[in-house]
Amino acid sequence: MSTTRRRFITQAGLGTAALLAEGGVRRAAADKPLNFAGWVFKPDTVKDYVEFYNKKFSGQVKYEAIPWAQYHPTMETRAFANEIVDVMYCNHNNRERWFENGLIRAIDDLPGADELKKKMAPANLDSLKSKDGSKVLGLPYFTSLFILIYNEPMLQAAGIKAPAKSWDELVEHCTKLKRDKASDTPFLPNWNNSPSGTMPQFMTDCFSEGAQVFDAKNRVIVDQEPGAAKAMERWQKVYKAGLVNPEVLTKTSSTDTHRLFWTGRYAYHTNHSYYLKTIAGEPENSKLAPKKAKMAMYPGTGQTYMWTDSYVVNAKTKVLDDAWKLVRFLGGNLNGDWYVQRQWCLISGLDNPYPEMYDHPEIIKSYDGWIDLKLLREQYKKGKVIAAYKEPWYSEYDTKAVPIVHNMIRGTLPVGQGLKDIVKLQRSLA
Amino acid sequence: MIPALTIVSAVVAFPLVYSLWMSLADVNLLKTTGPAIELFGLRIPLFRFVGEANYARIFADPLYWGSVGRSLYFVAAFVIEATLVGLGMALVLQERFAGRTLMRSLLLIPWSLSRVVVGLLWIGLLDFEFGALNAALHRAGLIDTYIAFFKEGFTALNVLVSVYMWNQAPFATLLFLAGMQSIPVELHLAAEVDGAGYWQRLRYVTLPALRPILFLVLVLATVNGFLMLDLIYILTMGGPGYDTTTISWLGFQTAFNFFKFGPGAAILYTLTAFCLVLTFVYRFLMFRREAAA
Numbered sequence: 001m002s003t004t005r006r007r008f009i010t011q012a013g014l015g016t017a018a019l020l021a022e023g024g025v026r027r028a029a030a031d032k033p034l035n036f037a038g039w040v041f042k043p044d045t046v047k048d049y050v051e052f053y054n055k056k057f058s059g060q061v062k063y064e065a066i067p068w069a070q071y072h073p074t075m076e077t078r079a080f081a082n083e084i085v086d087v088m089y090c091n092h093n094n095r096e097r098w099f100e101n102g103l104i105r106a107i108d109d110l111p112g113a114d115e116l117k118k119k120m121a122p123a124n125l126d127s128l129k130s131k132d133g134s135k136v137l138g139l140p141y142f143t144s145l146f147i148l149i150y151n152e153p154m155l156q157a158a159g160i161k162a163p164a165k166s167w168d169e170l171v172e173h174c175t176k177l178k179r180d181k182a183s184d185t186p187f188l189p190n191w192n193n194s195p196s197g198t199m200p201q202f203m204t205d206c207f208s209e210g211a212q213v214f215d216a217k218n219r220v221i222v223d224q225e226p227g228a229a230k231a232m233e234r235w236q237k238v239y240k241a242g243l244v245n246p247e248v249l250t251k252t253s254s255t256d257t258h259r260l261f262w263t264g265r266y267a268y269h270t271n272h273s274y275y276l277k278t279i280a281g282e283p284e285n286s287k288l289a290p291k292k293a294k295m296a297m298y299p300g301t302g303q304t305y306m307w308t309d310s311y312v313v314n315a316k317t318k319v320l321d322d323a324w325k326l327v328r329f330l331g332g333n334l335n336g337d338w339y340v341q342r343q344w345c346l347i348s349g350l351d352n353p354y355p356e357m358y359d360h361p362e363i364i365k366s367y368d369g370w371i372d373l374k375l376l377r378e379q380y381k382k383g384k385v386i387a388a389y390k391e392p393w394y395s396e397y398d399t400k401a402v403p404i405v406h407n408m409i410r411g412t413l414p415v416g417q418g419l420k421d422i423v424k425l426q427r428s429l430a
Numbered sequence: 431m432i433p434a435l436t437i438v439s440a441v442v443a444f445p446l447v448y449s450l451w452m453s454l455a456d457v458n459l460l461k462t463t464g465p466a467i468e469l470f471g472l473r474i475p476l477f478r479f480v481g482e483a484n485y486a487r488i489f490a491d492p493l494y495w496g497s498v499g500r501s502l503y504f505v506a507a508f509v510i511e512a513t514l515v516g517l518g519m520a521l522v523l524q525e526r527f528a529g530r531t532l533m534r535s536l537l538l539i540p541w542s543l544s545r546v547v548v549g550l551l552w553i554g555l556l557d558f559e560f561g562a563l564n565a566a567l568h569r570a571g572l573i574d575t576y577i578a579f580f581k582e583g584f585t586a587l588n589v590l591v592s593v594y595m596w597n598q599a600p601f602a603t604l605l606f607l608a609g610m611q612s613i614p615v616e617l618h619l620a621a622e623v624d625g626a627g628y629w630q631r632l633r634y635v636t637l638p639a640l641r642p643i644l645f646l647v648l649v650l651a652t653v654n655g656f657l658m659l660d661l662i663y664i665l666t667m668g669g670p671g672y673d674t675t676t677i678s679w680l681g682f683q684t685a686f687n688f689f690k691f692g693p694g695a696a697i698l699y700t701l702t703a704f705c706l707v708l709t710f711v712y713r714f715l716m717f718r719r720e721a722a723a
Contacts, residue, residue, distance in 0.1 A: 011643070049501035069686075070686070073686045073689070074687075076460055079459065080460070080461055080462060080475075097460075101458065101460035102460065102461075121528040193666070197688065245558055245559060246578040246581035247557065247578050247579075247580045248559040249580075249669055250580040250665065250666045250670055250674075252663070252665075252666075260559055265559070270603070292614070351553065363655065369612070391496075395687060395688055396688040396690070400493075401686055402669070403668075403669065403670075403671040403672045403675075406669055406670050406671045407671045410670065412671070
């Protein structure tokens with residue numbers, strides 16, 4: 001049975017009661033309130049974590065959820081107004097800028113940070129480091145990567161015994177399914193128009209074709225990479241053949257995109273790993289639950305784009321000890337308990353960069369309800385992080401490259417020219 | 431007088447002047463050291479003055495001019511649609527018929543909805559995968575395959591125009607209705623006595639009397655058209671490609687996605703300039719005869 005919010009509250013309440021009964025909690029109340037802000041993702045669940053923390057550690061944490069679109073600008077305007085939000089979420093694209101501009105501090109010198117760093121997968125740790133690699137800027141909120149999801153009943157009904165292992169095979173399957181009228185648009189790539197869509201998917205498919213997107217100096221080099229051209233030609237081909245829902249280009253989020261797969265009308269989908277939790281694990285929402293949608297190893301080299309979002313500490317916090325304690329509770333193992341990290345796995349399938357977590361029987365059992373955990377761990381071994389998002393130009397590049405990629409997909413821009421335009425764009429911003 | 435002036439300055443003038451200043455400065459909200467002014471105990475950083483550099487930069491960007499073109503198209507189409515539909519509905523609702531009061535009340539529903547709700551509602555109607563309109567057309571045998579309304583950029587832009595018109599035309603109707611009710615009944619009666627039919631009365635009595643209201647509707651529709659942002663956010667995010675990227679969306683992205691508040695403010699100030707210019711054009715075209723007299 002998957003963990004629900006109700007169950008979580010019950011467990012949290014029982015846990016707290018037990019600890020209090022045993023006198024196991026040192027009731028050293030925090031002197032000052034601590035402000036904590038994050039973007040909206042299951043805010044009720046986060047509120048539960050905060051209430052649990054406040055009870056267990058006699059904290060005075062005030063939590064606030066801000067809509068995703070305004071989250072980072074809001075944090076900046078608050079900093080501009082000299083308001084101190086002690087602990088914040090920060091996505092990977094903004095972390096370096098916040099650090100360079102003095103909004104957040106590194107965590108290396110804080111107690112227990114070294115142990116947590118040792119427990120993290122090296123690629124994720126790199127991802128959390130400053131541009132020069134000398135400092136770690138936060139603890140992980142979650143990590144994820146792109147995976148390939150397939151609709152098993154649809155493939156079986158069409159006589160396709162196993163999911164595609166190569167891109168050619170995937171295109172072949174989709175062509176057959178469309179021809180047989182099993183699906184109007186069998187392929188659902190995450191080409192949505194948000195920062196979590198087209199460009200991460202572009203990098204993923206370049207990696208899977210063995211192409212690099214950035215060189216060691218973080219310059220875009222896709223015009224020199226045959227794999228990038230191959231990926232774009234494939235995208236153009238599947239779009240032209242009508243294998244893809246044409247409106248995916250104007251979907252506004254990866255969440256909206258993955259919900260299309262709930263309908264059971266698509267054969268293949270590429271998206272962030274945690275979305276399989278709702279697709280294959282929520283029968284109340286998805287026609288492909290329980291476990292009718294499955295994960296397959298990403299085709300080609302198997303490499304996919306991986307990223308890590310984080311909890312960060314405000315550089316001006318006046319309650320550093322309390323802020324760090326909360327960050328360890330959220331993104332680490334305060335008092336040896338991976339509480340929040342574990343709950344995110346159980347509730348939402350949000351992964352974390354601590355491999356030891358995945359030996360926990362509760363997590364193994366929960367993941368078994370929606371994904372092949374062993375295969376997911378294998379996929380993570382092929383997860384590829386980039387460092388380019390630490391560059392000041394990255395957000396603008398990442399947004400402005402989307403229309404170029406869309407024009408290549410739609411065939412209004414030849415692939416060779418489009419890839420050159422992406423390079424030109426990056427050079428103009430750097 | 432002084433308290434009133436103080437409030438107006440604080441609420442209107444200061445943000446206006448400060449944002450204009452930002453369009454001429456190198457703004458980084460996280461770096462607020464350097465020159466500043468103190469207002470009521472608040473430190474307001476002035477940032478580094480860069481003169482016209484932000485404007486020069488956006489004017490040199492082909493994306494900006496593409497966005498200007500799309501904005502002008504959007505505004506023109508929206509103003510025409512909203513004005514004609516608004517006027518048409520007002521003429522209908524001016525007539526006496528059973529249920530007129532109810533119709534007048536229902537009319538305001540689209541206008542009173544939040545634009546986010548409007549966007550989501552129209553996604554529900556137009557979506558390629560689960561849109562109710564596609565399903566209805568398919569069931570009626572009018573289409574074989576579902577229509578992708580947002581596939582082609584120009585179509586997507588026109589869908590945005592129509593959705594926004596649906597949302598805003600009721601307000602124009604309301605203004606036109608108010609204008610119609612202020613026309614003395616005697617004018618219509620006199621025209622009838624002179625043998626004027628419905629269309630003649632509309633042309634020679636109603637429309638001339640509505641000119642000040644028409645001016646108001648045109649100005650409001652123009653300003654609202656240029657400022658429209660939320661429907662783009664909900665329906666297309668400026669795509670596919672750049673095909674629904676307007677100046678307001680570009681300004682929003684530049685300021686809040688790229689954190690380039692200087693160029694972002696510059697883009698949005700050019701939008702203000704477009705609104706002002708068009709307001710003067712409307713005024714000139716509509717009232718030139720009166721001015722000449």
